[in-house]
Amino acid sequence: MTPLERRYRRLLRAYPHDYRSAYGDELLDVLLESAAPLRTVPEPREATGLVIGGLRERLTRAGRGSSWANGVHLGVTALCAAQLAALLPYAPAIPLWTSLSALALLAVLRGRVRPALPLVLLTGAKAVAVASGEPLFDHLLLPVEPGFLTDAPLFALSEPPPVATDYALALGGLLVLAVYGRPLTPRSWWWWAVVPPMAWAGPAWMESGTVYPISLSRMAVELALLGMALWAGRLSHDPRWALGATIYVTVASARLWDHAADLTRQHLAYWGLLVFLAGATALVPFGHWRRASTPRLD
Amino acid sequence: MYFVLTTLLDGPMHGHAILKGVGELSGGRVRPSVGTLYGILERLSERGVIAVDREEVVNGRSRRYFRITDAGQAVVRAEARRMHAAAALVINRATFAG
Numbered sequence: 001m002t003p004l005e006r007r008y009r010r011l012l013r014a015y016p017h018d019y020r021s022a023y024g025d026e027l028l029d030v031l032l033e034s035a036a037p038l039r040t041v042p043e044p045r046e047a048t049g050l051v052i053g054g055l056r057e058r059l060t061r062a063g064r065g066s067s068w069a070n071g072v073h074l075g076v077t078a079l080c081a082a083q084l085a086a087l088l089p090y091a092p093a094i095p096l097w098t099s100l101s102a103l104a105l106l107a108v109l110r111g112r113v114r115p116a117l118p119l120v121l122l123t124g125a126k127a128v129a130v131a132s133g134e135p136l137f138d139h140l141l142l143p144v145e146p147g148f149l150t151d152a153p154l155f156a157l158s159e160p161p162p163v164a165t166d167y168a169l170a171l172g173g174l175l176v177l178a179v180y181g182r183p184l185t186p187r188s189w190w191w192w193a194v195v196p197p198m199a200w201a202g203p204a205w206m207e208s209g210t211v212y213p214i215s216l217s218r219m220a221v222e223l224a225l226l227g228m229a230l231w232a233g234r235l236s237h238d239p240r241w242a243l244g245a246t247i248y249v250t251v252a253s254a255r256l257w258d259h260a261a262d263l264t265r266q267h268l269a270y271w272g273l274l275v276f277l278a279g280a281t282a283l284v285p286f287g288h289w290r291r292a293s294t295p296r297l298d
Numbered sequence: 299m300y301f302v303l304t305t306l307l308d309g310p311m312h313g314h315a316i317l318k319g320v321g322e323l324s325g326g327r328v329r330p331s332v333g334t335l336y337g338i339l340e341r342l343s344e345r346g347v348i349a350v351d352r353e354e355v356v357n358g359r360s361r362r363y364f365r366i367t368d369a370g371q372a373v374v375r376a377e378a379r380r381m382h383a384a385a386a387l388v389i390n391r392a393t394f395a396g
Contacts (some may be wrong), residue, residue: 023336025359025360025364026313026359026360026361026362027313027332027336028314028359029314029356029357029359029361030312030313030314030317030332030335031332033314034314034317034332043331045331046331046332046333048333049330049331049332049334050331050332050333051333052333052334052337053331053333053334053336053337055332056337057340059336060340105330217306256347
């Protein structure tokens with residue numbers, strides 16, 4: 001195997017496994033035939049094309065099945081990832097609840113709605129109890145101090161209502177999916193990768209003394225995910241991405257609303273970006289329907 | 299997509315031949331990457347304007363040959379007529395000829 005072939009094989013990992021198994025060799029054949037002699041490094045435009053092509057293929061596959069059920073599943077997945085991120089820094093103090101939250105995310109990712117329901121209900125009840133300062137299920141010493149990734153005690157910056165809204169929406173979505181009853185397509189394992197940066201309280205970008213600081217890493221992950229939802233909506237002309245984005249942004253807005261009196265211009269810019277991206281994701285499929293009246297090769 | 303479908307009017311082709319055809323038809327202006335080309339081929343297949351004609355194994359690797367369908371021929375011809383009519387609006391004007 002030449003260095004060029006090895007590097008192209010690595011880039012082809014951007015495609016889903018079954019697509020790669022079926023057509024990976026065919027793409028590799030064309031890539032090697034098109035390459036200049038003695039070339040050992042992929043051309044940048046070919047590398048970019050493979051990464052974007054692979055991502056596009058993954059998003060296309062994620063967009064199959066019932067549109068609304070898939071949209072609800074997507075929104076619940078994002079909420080469960082954020083819920084695990086909220087507990088992760090406190091794992092040394094509350095290993096049981098962090099593990100249950102991780103199991104909830106695992107069940108949701110695999111499309112197992114019924115096992116996910118009690119897990120989200122239990123962790124949600126405990127989270128609201130901690131935010132309220134009330135004991136529930138065990139005698140946890142409050143405040144719960146972090147082990148890593150942040151300095152603030154658990155839910156020190158959150159009142160019970162936004163925490164309850166977060167878990168109530170996730171539970172509501174799971175109940176709707178349970179009533180729907182049909183199998184859900186498992187979601188990507190890459191969702192695990194968003195948890196640590198969402199949990200990290202750094203790098204700080206808001207002024208020191210801000211009552212409700214939001215880390216740059218969390219904001220970057222949220223905006224990247226919403227940007228991908230917008231791109232997926234544009235590619236698939238499907239409203240499922242908007243539904244998932246709306247569910248997540250509703251919870252993010254509830255968190256900000258809880259601190260309405262303390263919001264800075266940076267908070268409002270952040271919230272504006274979230275709402276803009278979710279709104280744009282909802283509008284792009286309509287743009288396609290309007291153009292569809294005049295068939296064209298675009 | 300237009301150049302891909304126009305290339306396939308000459309008969310079934312595999313990915314590398316389509317890339318070469320697109321480059322020649324466009325005078326080198328359009329050079330899609332392999333990832334972009336296969337994204338286009340997948341979308342055209344889903345829309346039913348092209349189909350896999352056959353598969354061959356070359357150098358131990360499977361290779362699909364794509365062909366344009368009847369629906370695809372109708373689409374690309376309609377697009378050509380539309381562009382021709384749009385171009386005629388300008389070309390037929392006396393001021394342009396002068």
